Amino acid sequence: MTDLLNEKLRLLTEKYGVEPGRISGSAGKWFVEAAAGGRSVLLPHRVERRFQELKNIVNNGTLEELSTLRFANMSAGGDVRLALEREIDLAAWLAGSPVKSAFATADGGKRTVNALFKLVSGVSVCIECSNLLPAGRPVMDRHEIIAARGVASDRVVDTQVPQSSIYLIADGAAAEYTDVDSELFGLSEFEVTVVRAAFALLVKPELAGEWNRAAGRAAQVAAACLESVVAQRVVEFEEEVTK
Amino acid sequence: MKPLKIAMMSLTHGHTRKYYQTLRDNRKLDWVASCAEDLHAREVYELYKTGVPCYLSAEEMFAAHPDIEAVVLASANDRHMEQVRFCAGRGIHILSMKIPTFDMAEYDEMIRLCDKAGIVCQVELEMHYNPVVLRLRRLIEEGVLGRILSIQATNITLSPVWAFPWQGDPKASYGKVVPLRAGDSRFRGGALCDHPHIFDLIRWLTGSDFESVYAEVAPNLRSDLKVEDMMLVNGRMKNGVSFLFDPSWSRMEERLKVPAPGWEVFPKRMEVNLTVVGEKGVIACDCFGPNVYHNGAPNDRYTVQYTYFDEWIGLIDEFVDCIRNHRQPQINLKWHKHTIEAMNACYDSVAVNRLCAVPKA
Incomplete structure (x- = not known):
């Protein structure tokens, strides 16, 4: 898989005249190393189109006075902690505010976690994560941003599950496809985000520091959050400015 | 280069x-x-x-x-x-x-x-550079549906005439002032002229050309327009594929002079959807979805915020490649001529209220 991602990254860097780099990683942790050196963590969700548009909606004043973020992430297997890290970073990034406190409950095996967060800005966040979908099922996630003026979401009203661009219903076969990037046609939605994230860092190397700090912060919050399951008390974090 | x-x-x-x-x-x-x-x-x-x-x-x-x-x-x-x-x-x-x-x-x-x-x-x-269309074409070529029997498609939008007035002017849009039909106060040059994509896509997807079309116009949603804003088209390709098209301006809009947030009244201002029916099954396809959604400023209406509009990248790439490497683009004047003839046949059909043959490609 990594070879294919690097092939696609090479096509982009050559096409747009950007210094080359190499993607590495797996299982939810991805990195890019520029030819000039320096390995940076990737935050693929930050370049995903739906989240970029949600970020635009927050930043350009379409929503006014954020109140609450309601996020969900259900997967087939996988590390719940990594999923939690992703959702925590998304919440802090979309709302433009770091996490101030967290409280979580979970099952004994931590296969399902329900967490409440307070951001420094005062915004509340709830995140539900689990990894108990049957094998082979795609991730089901949902991101809803509630403000005094307006609600924004990546899920259309009156639907509970992600939609697709194409539904194939044929003899003995049913399949769904969502293709979002002609330049990277052939990659899955997730693979596209990994390549785009690597490309974004190669185009704008100064982003690396921000992403490294954000990833570290999200990991710290997720770890403390899971520890709070045992202690059953609210965890407070020191304030830190996120961009 | x-x-x-x-x-x-x-x-x-x-x-x-x-x-x-x-x-x-x-x-x-x-x-x-x-x-x-x-x-x-x-x-x-x-x-x-x-x-x-x-x-x-x-x-x-x-x-x-x-x-x-x-x-x-x-x-x-x-x-x-x-x-x-x-x-x-x-x-x-x-x-x-x-x-x-x-x-x-x-x-x-x-x-x-x-x-x-x-x-x-x-x-x-x-649309030739839209990733959903690329997937649809690949699936059809792989034969997952078997022989294609019919295609239904929408290319429906708001009306852009308030920002781009020439699109509501029969002469500027259609090239000359031609009444839709006897006794009708409207003229050619409206929604159909804005929506050639589905007429083009069916040729690309089926590898066949138009045989005949029958078209109807409905009462306008915008009574002050000189041109048609609602049309439906039924027809058949030379290979037998039947089709039903909706190339209307059926989504209402705020009458903005410059496109801006809040332009749409209906949540999704532009849609190209296709349903392809083959002997083995069906494909339902939304070329511009899924997206993200909000009901925020400026009008507090439920609104589709599009997440994909990059067709222009591939289109320009091909244009430059053709110039520098002396190639013909896939959509050149000669190839596209038959699509325009089919659209003209739709207007002819409206005028005479019967099926019209499309000139051979």
């Missing part, structure tokens, strides 16, 4: 603003100038702060930038013939908007002029 010196002309077409980012980002291009149809078009252009100089006449622009190699003709349909002649005479390559002309004599003259000049003339049908 040496960057292609490119310019934009007129700046009155609804797609004008969609080129700006691609023209700036693509390293194969050097966007050197623009010329506006009039002062208003230049004022709107300046809102986008492209940093590219804008002139008020093509002659002035070419005098200042004699190295221009290609242009995007972002103009009203009735300006295309004159502009193609102007560019062909100077050996300038052309990226034409989706309707070169509805006048088939003019159309043949455009072909002749471009052939004589040895220039590339690519027609802007951006």
Whole structure:
């Protein structure tokens, strides 16, 4: 898989005249190393189109006075902690505010976690994560941003599950496809985000520091959050400015 | 490869603003100038702060930038013939908007002029570079549906006439003033002229050409328009595939002078959906979805915020490649002619209220 991602990254860097780099990683942790050196963590969700548009909606004043973020992430297997890290970073990034406190409950095996967060800005966040979908099922996630003026979401009203661009219903076969990037046609939605994230860092190397700090912060919050399951008390974090 | 010196002309077409980012980002291009149809078009252009100089006449622009190699003709349909002649005479390559002309004599003259000049003339049908369409075509080619029996498609939008008035002007849009039919106060030049994509896609997806069409217009949703805004088309391809198309302006809009947030009244302002039925099953396809959704400013209405509009990247890539490597684009004037003939046949069908044959490709 990594070879294919690097092939696609090479096509982009050559096409747009950007210094080359190499993607590495797996299982939810991805990195890019520029030819000039320096390995940076990737935050693929930050370049995903739906989240970029949600970020635009927050930043350009379409929503006014954020109140609450309601996020969900259900997967087939996988590390719940990594999923939690992703959702925590998304919440802090979309709302433009770091996490101030967290409280979580979970099952004994931590296969399902329900967490409440307070951001420094005062915004509340709830995140539900689990990894108990049957094998082979795609991730089901949902991101809803509630403000005094307006609600924004990546899920259309009156639907509970992600939609697709194409539904194939044929003899003995049913399949769904969502293709979002002609330049990277052939990659899955997730693979596209990994390549785009690597490309974004190669185009704008100064982003690396921000992403490294954000990833570290999200990991710290997720770890403390899971520890709070045992202690059953609210965890407070020191304030830190996120961009 | 040496960057292609490119310019934009007129700046009155609804797609004008969609080129700006691609023209700036693509390293194969050097966007050197623009010329506006009039002062208003230049004022709107300046809102986008492209940093590219804008002139008020093509002659002035070419005098200042004699190295221009290609242009995007972002103009009203009735300006295309004159502009193609102007560019062909100077050996300038052309990226034409989706309707070169509805006048088939003019159309043949455009072909002749471009052939004589040895220039590339690519027609802007951006759906060919849409990733969902690429997937749909691949699935059909892989035979997952078996033999295709029918295709139903929508190309429905809000009406852009308030921001782009020429699209509501029969002469500027259709090229001449032709009543829809006897006893009808409306004229050709409305929603159908804005929506060639599904007529084009069915040819690409089936590999077949049009045999016949039957079209009906409904009462207008906008009673003050001179042109049709609601149309339905039924027909058959030469290979037997039957089709049903909706190329209407069936989504209402705020009457903005410049496209901006809050333009749409219906949540999704533009849709290209296809249902393909084959002997083994069905594919339902939304070329512009899923997206994200909100009910925030400016109108607090439930609104689709699109997440994908990158067709212009592939389109421009092909245009540059064709010029530099002396190739013909997939959507060239000759190929596209039959699509325009089918659209004209729709208007003929409305006029005579019966099935009309489409001239052979």
